[in-house]
Amino acid sequence: MRKLYFTTLLTLCLLTAYAQTNVKVIDMRSGEAIPGVVVYGSINKNAITDQNGFVQLNLSKSNKFTFSHISYQSLTKELTGSDIEVVRLIPEVSDLSTVTVSAYDTERPLMLQAGAISRVKENELYRFNETSIVNAFNTKAGVRVEERAPASYRISIRGSSLRSPFGVRNVKVYWNGVPFTSPDGTTPLNLLDLSNIQNTEIIKGPAGSIFGAGNGGVxxxxxxxxxxxxxxxxxxxxxxxxxxxxxxxxxxxxxxxxxxxxxxxxxxxxxxxxxxxxxxxxxxxxxxxxxxxxxxxxxxxxxxxxxxxxxxxxxxxxxxxxxxxxxxxxxxxxxxxxxxxxxxxxxxxxxxxxxxxxxxxxxxxxxxxxxxxxxxxxxxxxxxxxxxxxxxxxxxxxxxxxxxxxxxxxxxxxxxxxxxxxxxxxxTVRFSDDLVTTQAFLFQQLEVELTSKLLxxxxxxxxxxxxxxxxxxxxxxxxxxxxSRKFDPxxxxxxxxxxxxxxxxxxxxxxxxxxxxxxxxxxxxxxxxxxxxxxxxxxxxxxxxxxxxxxxxxxxxxxxxxxxxxxxxxxxxxxxxxxxxxxxxxxxxxxxxxxxxxxxxxxxxxxxxxxxxxxxxxxxxxxxxxxxxxxxxxxxxxxxxxxxxxxxxxxxxxxxxxxxxxxxxxxxxxxxxxxxxxxxxxxxxxxxxxxxxxxxxxxxxxxxxxxxxxxxxxxxxxxxxxxxxxxxxxxxxxxxxxxxxxxxxxxx
The missing domain is CATH 2.40.170.20 (TonB-dependent receptor, beta-barrel domain)
Incomplete structure (x- = not known):
């Protein structure tokens, strides 16, 4: 009798501590079920979704799980214990028709961007030794980064390094939406570590219509x-x-x-x-x-x-x-x-x-x-x-x-x-200068969708x-x-x-x-x-x-x-x-x-x-x-x-x-x-x-x-x-x- 009592008590405790929850994993864009998603959890051993995208998990009142699939971005989510939970995964985009870029200050699919644009994603930076941007950037057509000595960069977009004996010139660089290129036209790109960069977009050729002066690119x-x-x-x-x-x-x-x-x-x-x-x-x-x-x-x-x-x-x-x-x-x-x-x-x-x-x-x-x-x-x-x-x-x-x-x-x-x-x-001092540099520009851009296919x-x-x-x-x-030198507008x-x-x-x-x-x-x-x-x-x-x-x-x-x-x-x-x-x-x-x-x-x-x-x-x-x-x-x-x-x-x-x-x-x-x-x-x-x-x-x-x-x-x-x-x-x-x-x- 005592053994039955303790067995029943243990079962009740387990049912209280762990609740079974059905989880369905779907594609965020299409809504279709995703089979084969691996679920890493703190209580369960690794589980995998079935052909209908379902997986049954045991969890307490609150548990975090990581959902991983080769074709989707990994997601860590806290499940609350509902009878049915729905998890939506974002596709690991490589399809140019769905890639969205922000070039020319407008978010549109790459297929509708009228310009030569290269993207350097975070995972591409980590294909190499993680000490510089050189190798990752050099995998892109039209882009060449040189390192004359460790941390001494020179960037050429379509041959723009002709006027750069050292440093980064004639290429405009932005970091988190503001100019990282100094007003005097130079760019101290070597101040950044790879960990300060997650994603990069490179516009090749003149982009002055929206980003001001520069022939090399942005x-x-x-x-x-x-x-x-x-x-x-x-x-x-x-x-x-x-x-x-x-x-x-x-x-x-x-x-x-x-x-x-x-x-x-x-x-x-x-x-x-x-x-x-x-x-x-x-x-x-x-x-x-x-x-x-x-x-x-x-x-x-x-x-x-x-x-x-x-x-x-x-x-x-x-x-x-x-x-x-x-x-x-x-x-x-x-x-x-x-x-x-x-x-x-x-x-x-x-x-x-x-x-x-x-x-x-x-x-x-x-x-x-x-x-x-x-x-x-x-x-x-x-x-x-x-x-x-x-x-x-x-x-x-x-x-x-x-x-x-x-x-x-x-x-x-x-x-x-x-x-x-x-x-x-x-x-002994040879010469000393007080330098003042001012750069400014106004920009306007009109985009007209003449048809559903023509921009x-x-x-x-x-x-x-x-x-x-x-x-x-x-x-x-x-x-x-x-x-002083003032350039005409x-x-x-x-x-x-x-x-x-x-x-x-x-x-x-x-x-x-x-x-x-x-x-x-x-x-x-x-x-x-x-x-x-x-x-x-x-x-x-x-x-x-x-x-x-x-x-x-x-x-x-x-x-x-x-x-x-x-x-x-x-x-x-x-x-x-x-x-x-x-x-x-x-x-x-x-x-x-x-x-x-x-x-x-x-x-x-x-x-x-x-x-x-x-x-x-x-x-x-x-x-x-x-x-x-x-x-x-x-x-x-x-x-x-x-x-x-x-x-x-x-x-x-x-x-x-x-x-x-x-x-x-x-x-x-x-x-x-x-x-x-x-x-x-x-x-x-x-x-x-x-x-x-x-x-x-x-x-x-x-x-x-x-x-x-x-x-x-x-x-x-x-x-x-x-x-x-x-x-x-x-x-x-x-x-x-x-x-x-x-x-x-x-x-x-």
Whole structure:
């Protein structure tokens, strides 16, 4: 009798503690049931939905479960114990007909975007060693990121690095909706860690109609904004050449939003002598929804960056020892030390059912030190600005229209001083300037849905820019001078058409104008000259593209012709200082093709997914009219541009959590000087990453991985010096090298 009593009591307790709940998992868009979804829970062993999308779970009053499927985004949800729960999963979109992008400040399916646009998703950033953006960005057609030394980036979109001996120029970069490009035209992209970026959209070619001055293109970076649950995370990454990177992060959900904080420290000794890097990045973010009509976001980013500059080598030095630094670099402590604080506040408001506004403001400060072989540069900079945009969705008769209008303003003030360099220490001041830069523009865009398949876009912007260079000290002239340059207001138009042939394919075409004033580093050079005669680049881009998407494969093809006048190019004086000049005009013709397909995808098999992609870039650029130093370079291939680039990728995922990523990149030979007498040889880069990723007991996310870069041990330079003084063209990149890491996340 006593045994029966205790057995009954135990049964009642179990029934009280664990209730059976039927859960149906469906596609959020189509509403169709999803079989084969793996459910990770804290009480149940892993369960799988049946052919009708149902699974029976035992749970207490409140339990969190993670729903995972190869074709859908993973979801962690707290089930309440209802008799029937419905879980909706979002497809892991790869279909171009359903991909939505925000290019040109308007959210539309990629099939209806009339422009060459590439996306770099978060999982693509993590196919490689997680120390830089280089490898992930270089998988996209028309995009090339170079790293002359660790943390020293140079970005080329359609050959736009011609005027960038170092740094990022002629490419406009936004971070979370506000300009990350400084008012003076430079972009400190090396201040960001990969963890500060979740998704990226790259607009190739002039986008001045909506994003102001710039011929190279626009990069929109976004950090994580959606916080679905409370989370603690940490990761560790190690590798050759003394690489050590670690990160700690926390996310706290608050209502429909939340707050997050992360700290990352990355350091390495470097492949070459005098090429160490040390970067610390702290980010604090808050995303709140005060009401149904409002969203409020704020970000604080602080970066402490130091990296050494080994300098370029001649051919003889390269053959002697590619790991050596340029003579004098180490003795003069050639390096960059930069501390930056960046803050932004963004507010979205739905004014009416048809009108909304997004306004963002930012402020930043920077302390910059740059001892170089020839001098010592010190800057203290402060800038602020903002961007506002109004969007109205309406219709004229039965024709839907969308009107976008707004403006952007940036102001920057810098105290810039150049000293002599005595063994890496600042010596006597050579010259000192107070620099003030103002950039502003107004933009308008009209989108008209002429039919359900045809979209017309008309856009324009009015651009204003001004430099003030007030020289307070000049050791050579001994007399202060005031210099200013105001560029006449420039109107940049754009017209575009996108036609959706059917649900799976579409064509697009556009004509857009570009305008790119010289950056202040191009006007005010390191030897002290001020070149106010340097003209802004002007260009017109003609583009035609075709996109098709059929389930397992996507093709994105575009051809363009860009006519650029007053092209800004580099040359060096007798002391080796880089100077800038206008080079007549260039003709830039190109083809970009991106193809990806998934020939195998089966949630139930051991190998769940096989994905293959290819990206081809053909850039047939030439100087149309260029005479310099009495030499006629007309008809020569554009300096620093490879005519052919091909990237191949293979990704494999298994139901055991094991994944394998394989990447091959071919870069054709490219000219290193305007005369086309020196070329870098073609090379092939091969890399791979093998890892294991799994959710455990519904609360833990674990990952471990190992990888190799430059598997073939190729001899190449990732970021050559163009038109180099004394034939110092080469910045040798690492040979074969290995890395590995672990990640741990806990949801609570």
């Amino acid at each position: 990069i929109n970076l976004e950090s994580r904004t959606e916080i679905s649950n409370n989370n603690l995370s940490s990761e560790l990454n190690v590798g050759d050449f003394g690489l050590l990177r670690y990160r700690f992060g926390i996310e706290q959900k608050i209502g429909d939003g939340g707050i997050s904080a992360s700290y990352v420290h990355q350091k390495a000794d470097g492949y070459r002598d005098h090429s160490a890097v040390d970067r610390k990045v702290f980010q604090l973010a808050a995303h709140l929804k005060p009401s149904e009509r409002q969203e409020l976001s704020t970000q604080i980013l602080y970066t402490d960056l130091f990296y050494e500059i080994p300098g370029a080598l001649t051919t003889d030095q390269l053959e002697e020892n590619p790991r050596q630094a340029r003579p004098g670099s180490k003795d003069q402590n050639s390096s960059i030390s930069q501390k930056s604080l960046y803050g932004l506040l963004s507010h979205k408001y739905q004014l009416t059912d048809r009108v909304d506004n997004q306004t963002s403001v930012f402020v930043s400060t920077t302390a910059f030190e740059n001892p170089f072989i020839l001098d010592y540069k010190s800057e203290t900079a402060f800038s602020y600005g903002g961007r506002t945009k109004f969007t109205r969705n309406d219709q004229i008769g039965n024709v839907p229209i969308r009107i976008i209008a707004g403006g952007e303003y940036q102001y920057g003030k810098t105290l810039a001083q150049n000293f002599g360099n005595r063994n890496g220490q600042a010596d 017309l876009t008309l856009a324009a912007s009015q651009n204003f820019s001004r430099y003030d260079i007030n020289r307070t000290i000049d050791a050579s002239a001994l007399a202060p001078t005031d210099n 420039i109107i940049i138009p754009r017209i575009a058409l996108a036609y959706r042939i059917n649900d799976a394919s579409g064509i697009h075409g556009s004509i857009s104008s570009g305008f790119s004033p010289p950056s202040i580093d191009e006007v005010r050079t390191n030897e002290g000259s001020i070149n106010l005669a340097l003209e802004a680049e002007r260009g017109v881009n003609y583009e035609l593209g075709y996109r098709i998407s059929h389930g397992i494969f996507n093709i994105d093809l575009v051809g363009f012709y860009f006519k650029l006048d007053e092209t800004i190019t580099t040359f060096t004086n007798d002391q080796g200082v880089v100077l800038f000049g206008n080079a007549g005009n260039t003709n830039q013709r190109g083809i970009e093709a991106q193809i990806d397909y998934a020939p195998w995808r089966n949630q139930q098999s051991t190998i769940q997914e096989l994905r293959i992609s290819h990206a081809y870039t053909g850039q047939f650029f030439e100087f149309a009219d260029f005479v310099s130093g009495g030499n006629d370079f007309s008809g020569n291939q554009l300096t620093g541009v490879s005519p052919h680039t091909l990237v191949n990728q293979v990704d494999i995922r298994s139901n055991l959590g094991i994944y394998l990523n394989f990447t091959h990149q071919y870069v054709d030979n490219l000219p290193l000087n305007d005369a086309n007498t020196v070329f870098q040889d073609a090379y092939n880069l091969v890399g791979s990453r093998l890892g294991w990723r799994q959710s455990v007991a519904s609360s833990w996310d674990l990952e471990a991985y190992v990888g190799v870069d430059n598997l073939l041990d190729e001899y190449y330079s990732l970021g050559n010096d163009l038109n180099a003084f004394a034939n110092r063209y080469y910045q040798p990149a690492p040979g074969r090298n290995y890395y590995g890491g672990v990640k741990v996340g806990y949801r609570f």
